[in-house]
Amino acid sequence: MGRGGRTRSAVLLVALLILPGCAAYHERMQAVEAPLVAGEPRKALQALEADGENAAERDLPLYLLNRGLLLFQLEDWDGAIQTLSQAARLLEEAAVLSVGEQAAAVSVNEGRRSYAGAPYERRLVHVFLALAYLRAGRLDEARVEALQIDLVSQVLAQQGEPEDPFARWLAGMIFEALGEWDQARVAYRKALEAYEDRDSPYALPVPPTLQRDLVRVTAALGLDDEARRLRERFALADDATELDPRRSARLAQVVLIYLDNLAPLWLESSLLIHDPESGRLVRIALPYPVPRPSPVARAEFHLGPHSVVLEKAEDVARLSQQALERQMPKLLARAIARALVKSEATRKAHKEDALLGVMVNLIGVLSERADTRTWQLLPDNFRLARLFLPPGDYRGELGLYDARGRVLARLSLGEWALEAGETRFLTARWIDPGVLQAWEAAPDDEWIRIHVYHED
Amino acid sequence: MTSALRRIGSILLFAVVLAACATRVERIGVDEVRDLSGVWNDTDSRLVAEEMVRDVLSRPWLSEFQQRTGRRPAVIVGTIRNLSHEHINVTTFINDIERELINSGRVDFVAAPHERGELRAERKDQELHASEATRKAMGQELGADFMLQGDISSIIDREGKRQVRYYQVDLTLIDLADNRKVWIGQKKIKKFITGKSLRP
Numbered sequence: 001m002g003r004g005g006r007t008r009s010a011v012l013l014v015a016l017l018i019l020p021g022c023a024a025y026h027e028r029m030q031a032v033e034a035p036l037v038a039g040e041p042r043k044a045l046q047a048l049e050a051d052g053e054n055a056a057e058r059d060l061p062l063y064l065l066n067r068g069l070l071l072f073q074l075e076d077w078d079g080a081i082q083t084l085s086q087a088a089r090l091l092e093e094a095a096v097l098s099v100g101e102q103a104a105a106v107s108v109n110e111g112r113r114s115y116a117g118a119p120y121e122r123r124l125v126h127v128f129l130a131l132a133y134l135r136a137g138r139l140d141e142a143r144v145e146a147l148q149i150d151l152v153s154q155v156l157a158q159q160g161e162p163e164d165p166f167a168r169w170l171a172g173m174i175f176e177a178l179g180e181w182d183q184a185r186v187a188y189r190k191a192l193e194a195y196e197d198r199d200s201p202y203a204l205p206v207p208p209t210l211q212r213d214l215v216r217v218t219a220a221l222g223l224d225d226e227a228r229r230l231r232e233r234f235a236l237a238d239d240a241t242e243l244d245p246r247r248s249a250r251l252a253q254v255v256l257i258y259l260d261n262l263a264p265l266w267l268e269s270s271l272l273i274h275d276p277e278s279g280r281l282v283r284i285a286l287p288y289p290v291p292r293p294s295p296v297a298r299a300e301f302h303l304g305p306h307s308v309v310l311e312k313a314e315d316v317a318r319l320s321q322q323a324l325e326r327q328m329p330k331l332l333a334r335a336i337a338r339a340l341v342k343s344e345a346t347r348k349a350h351k352e353d354a355l356l357g358v359m360v361n362l363i364g365v366l367s368e369r370a371d372t373r374t375w376q377l378l379p380d381n382f383r384l385a386r387l388f389l390p391p392g393d394y395r396g397e398l399g400l401y402d403a404r405g406r407v408l409a410r411l412s413l414g415e416w417a418l419e420a421g422e423t424r425f426l427t428a429r430w431i432d433p434g435v436l437q438a439w440e441a442a443p444d445d446e447w448i449r450i451h452v453y454h455e456d
Numbered sequence: 457m458t459s460a461l462r463r464i465g466s467i468l469l470f471a472v473v474l475a476a477c478a479t480r481v482e483r484i485g486v487d488e489v490r491d492l493s494g495v496w497n498d499t500d501s502r503l504v505a506e507e508m509v510r511d512v513l514s515r516p517w518l519s520e521f522q523q524r525t526g527r528r529p530a531v532i533v534g535t536i537r538n539l540s541h542e543h544i545n546v547t548t549f550i551n552d553i554e555r556e557l558i559n560s561g562r563v564d565f566v567a568a569p570h571e572r573g574e575l576r577a578e579r580k581d582q583e584l585h586a587s588e589a590t591r592k593a594m595g596q597e598l599g600a601d602f603m604l605q606g607d608i609s610s611i612i613d614r615e616g617k618r619q620v621r622y623y624q625v626d627l628t629l630i631d632l633a634d635n636r637k638v639w640i641g642q643k644k645i646k647k648f649i650t651g652k653s654l655r656p
Contacts, residue, residue: 085543093655096651096652096653096654096655097653097654097655098654098655098656099654099655099656100655100656101655114655140537140538141538141543143539144538144540144541144542144543147540147541148541151541151612151614154614155614158615158616
């Protein structure tokens with residue numbers, strides 16, 4: 001075999017190594033989401049595990065995040081805890097810069113880097129761990145996750161990332177359930193400030209439940225003046241049971257956290273350019289978000305004769321979109337750098353052998369894929385409700401209604417005997433059967449125009 | 457010559473790459489200290505247990521009890537809570553404390569509540585099935601004189617790749633007769649950890 005033949009064989013070998021890994025993440029996830037939406041999370045887990053068998057090590061953190069969430073939905077608390085703990089550790093390791101992966105990202109595609117997760121995902125993994133421990137009845141270990149939320153928030157704050165109010169609120173509820181009023185008050189205060197931060201993507205109208213939580217623990221600490229000021233600021237009635245730590249201690253509490261629908265998909269937008277002078281092809285591929293908003297306009301939690309409307313605690317869809325927008329300048333710069341690297345490789349190969357040049361050009365074009373990896377099994381948003389009830393036997397139900405007040409679903413949450421002073425944490429999830437249509441949705445041309453091609 | 461050198465170089469490089477890919481297992485002594493990530497580990501658990509037990513046994517409560525009663529005190533380990541940032545296996549720490557106390561030969565140790573259930577079931581079973589000569593009667597358990605309680609807490613100060621992890625173990629020995637605290641022990645561990653700046 002001549003030198004040209006050997007080089008062509010080597011190029012083919014490289015192509016065989018690179019191209020099979022180029023099936024985009026969002027394409028593979030369709031097989032997981034279909035059974036999940038059909039209400040079969042176990043089949044979704046099997047599909048994910050089948051895909052995970054061939055997954056590269058760099059995709060392992062994301063595989064574990066999705067697997068942990070499916071185990072969570074299957075109420076396999078130990079499995080979810082083990083899987084998400086491993087994911088959290090790998091995310092921390094992947095946050096360290098890799099020279100080799102950076103080089104691969106500017107020569108092959110973005111997906112050659114280990115998945116390090118968006119900042120909100122790095123915090124939410126601890127939120128789900130805390131919830132799994134709470135559902136397993138392991139309050140002390142949920143407390144460890146509350147401290148982990150604090151630790152991750154400190155690290156993210158050093159990188160300019162704003163506070164996550166929902167994570168702080170949950171941490172506060174864990175501390176309060178353990179009777180640690182001072183820690184709970186600090187966490188509730190941070191949650192309040194984060195919801196009110198208008199520049200933050202986490203900002204939302206402050207949930208009235210959080211206002212009452214803050215007043216109650218402030219009063220429990222004996223800070224009566226501060227509690228009164230907060231009551232006046234939030235315009236809360238003086239005689240509400242939830243505001244009185246002594247009266248509320250004689251009741252049982254139920255906290256329901258509802259996971260609504262699915263987080264946005266990241267799909268691929270690509271541009272194929274033919275250079276008429278050289279005859280070469282240049283492809284640029286970048287991700288864009290496809291939100292999957294929920295049709296649920298109102299979620300109502302019923303416990304015996306008591307009922308309460310859930311309040312929005314976190315808008316994950318907005319966080320996902322904002323995370324991609326923030327990445328876009330770097331992604332675009334690397335996509336241009338990659339196009340130049342691949343073009344130069346094609347030129348050199350063409351000089352050696354015309355057929356080799358065509359092969360290198362084709363490999364460059366085919367390997368150019370957008371990094372569409374995102375923790376897309378997260379919910380679109382979190383909603384929360386807290387009820388104070390006299391001790392006794394209760395049956396729980398969650399009613400979901402659309403904007404016209406029509407029932408979308410009624411979810412049974414189980415039956416329990418609640419004792420005075422007890423705080424029971426519940427979780428529920430519902431996915432709109434129509435959510436799969438998002439896969440077929442036409443690209444959001446305006447988002448792509450503004451964020452990908454920077455046309456104002 | 458150059459070609460031969462290149463070939464040798466390639467073989468060496470190949471060997472190095474292969475060696476880097478292989479999993480290597482090395483047996484090390486259980487007393488050998490190897491900190492991998494800086495989190496609470498078996499060495500911390502063992503060293504803290506040893507030091508705190510040494511301290512508790514050197515304090516006046518022990519000799520006072522022996523003078524007063526003429527026997528060794530019976531101790532039970534109560535709740536030791538993990539209030540740290542990590543999922544610490546408290547059972548391992550409790551086992552280390554129990555081992556050190558029992559092996560000192562200066563105190564008697566009684567079974568913890570979760571262990572007693574199984575022992576009582578066995579005695580109940582013996583009442584029906586064991587011979588009279590070997591049967592162990594109910595109601596003959598040794599009641600504990602003191603209970604050891606405590607917690608493990610931590611403070612983490614982190615900036616960039618560097619962090620200081622500070623652990624504090626607080627243990628209290630309480631007289632079960634009158635709730636008197638007869639000993640308070642404290643052990644602190646501080647670790648400075650520098651994370652890696654680059655991955656391969």
